[in-house]
Amino acid sequence: DGGITQSPKYLFRKEGQNVTLSCEQNLNHDAMYWYRQDPGQGLRLIYYSQIVNDFQKGDIAEGYSVSREKKESFPLTVTSAQKNPTAFYLCASSGYRGGYYEQYFGPGTRLTVT
C-alpha cells in the first residue's frame, strides 16, 4: 500500500526539550511538506522540500529544523526555541495523479509540550 506514515501519533515533551517527528512516504514523490494546525486555524506551512538535500522555509519556520537526506524521509525537529510547540503536525507529499498535481497527508502527530 502506498502512503505517508508519521510517528508517533501522540507525543508528550517537557518544555526545553527538542523533539523529532518522523515522516516517511513510499509514493515516490519528490516534494514533501510540514504543516502545523492549531484549533480554528488553517494549516500553516513550516518547511518544504522539492528534492533530496534541499529544503525551504515556509511561513512559520522559526524554532523548527528539517533534513532531507532520502527521498522517502523528511523528519521535523521542534526545538526549544519554538515558543508555542503544542499543535497537530501534518506531513504531506505531492505528486501527479491522473494528470493533476495533488497533495496527500500523513495521519499527523499531536505534540503536547508542558
Add this chain to the structure above:
Amino acid sequence: RKEVEQDPGPFNVPEGATVAFNCTYSNSASQSFFWYRQDCRKEPKLLMSVYSSGNEDGRFTAQLNRASQYISLLIRDSKLSDSATYLCVVNSWGKLQFGAGTQVVVTP
C-alpha cells in the same frame, strides 16, 4: 485579509438535504483549487480537485468562479457520514494556502 476565507459554520443539515458553501480567495493568479475533508482529530483527505470551471463526483459538485474569486462545494443527498470539516485549498504558483474550514453537521 486572509488569502483564503471560509465560513466556519457549522452548517446543520438534515439527512438527505442539500448543502452548499463557498470559499473566497484573494490571489487572482491562483491556478488550481482543492476541497479536502477533515474529520475530527484526523488528517485532511483530498475530496476534489478543481482545475477548470467545475468538477462533479457523485453527490459532490465543486464550482469555480474566477471572476468573483470563489469556489463552492455542494453536497446533495447528505449522509450522516458527510459530517466533517471541509477545507478549501488554493494553489498559487506551487504554494498551497489553506482555509480554516467549514464545519458541516448532518443530522438524522
